[in-house]
Amino acid sequence: MEKTIKLVMKNDKNLKIYINDEEKCIVGAQDRSITAQKMYDLVGCSIGDHYSVTSENQDNVDAQVLAFFTELFKEIVEKVNALNKDADTH
Numbered sequence: 853m854e855k856t857i858k859l860v861m862k863n864d865k866n867l868k869i870y871i872n873d874e875e876k877c878i879v880g881a882q883d884r885s886i887t888a889q890k891m892y893d894l895v896g897c898s899i900g901d902h903y904s905v906t907s908e909n910q911d912n913v914d915a916q917v918l919a920f921f922t923e924l925f926k927e928i929v930e931k932v933n934a935l936n937k938d939a940d941t942h
Contacts, residue, residue, distance in 0.1 A: 853901050861909040861918040903929035
């Protein structure tokens, strides 16, 4: 199943995380942290899933923060996609 992770920086500096256009999490402006367990739960990994990551920042608010989280999610999904590809070939 295709899954799209979309990170959207809002004007209030909250970072909203969507999975297939469904809001799943808000990383608040005051606390820029997210646990590995929360990220795992958000993604909901299943064998056969393929992930992509997009980001949106219409007003260029906290661009460095958005870039950090986008790259973090991209690194994770790259590894998950590789694991799923290996599982598909076995």
